Amino acid sequence: MVAGKKGEEGGGEYKMQITLLDKNKEKTFASFLIKDSTPAYVNSLRRTIINQVPTMAIEDVDFKKNNSILYDEIIAHRLGLVVLSTDIKSYNIPSECNCKGKGCMKCTLKMTLKAKGPGYVYASEIKSKDPKIKPVYPKTIIAKLLKDQEIELEATAMLGEGRDHIKWSPALVFYTYNPAITVNNKSKKFDEFKNKYPPQVFDSSGKIDKKLITGNLIDACEGVCDDVVNIEYDDKSFIFNIESWGQLTYKEIVTKSIDILNKELDGFEKQLTKK
């Protein structure tokens, strides 16, 4: 099964349409309009992204020196949460690698950190053996060292999935039903109710502008007076938002999640047709 394709055998009325509504120039955020779908499908996509699209994160830390005020465990935990740019095509998840999880060049990456106080230790000081995999936010603070305090360690980063630990989750994903908004500025009740609407939805001439009713303002306008602003939802069209933590672009995340979902559905189909 392929998401977005017209109904294949047994697919029937399946004609999902996806339109890109908005994105940022870093390609870490995108908003889509998904039409003719179901809450089950959209939620499967959301869960696949959060739980199964892999990213790189530090998993093991070997301390050579640490006389800072922070325990080894705390520093290791903080290192695990450092967002690393991810090259999804060049690495395997260790358990799926040819080395069977022992750890090799295809599934693990060594990183080192050596710092001496006084001063802050930043993520930018982590040295990676692969130039493609490095901290996305160099100013992330890992520790604060006083005079004569030192940290020296070797860390191992690997691909993992959000279902094992949230540090591997690639994005924040959420969706809402797509609202159908009707505005009637000529309503007899307009004067009576206009003060009940948030000021942000009025244009310079004092009329309510449908285009200004977005985000939280939709909820604020709903139910005030259906004669003036009427908001309706159907359970077939959705606004799907994806905000990457920075490891992957929204495109890589969505493409990979559809791959994973399709593979799982194929596997499910095979199991069903087995005799």
Ligand SMILES: [Zn+2]
């Ligand atoms: Zn391996």
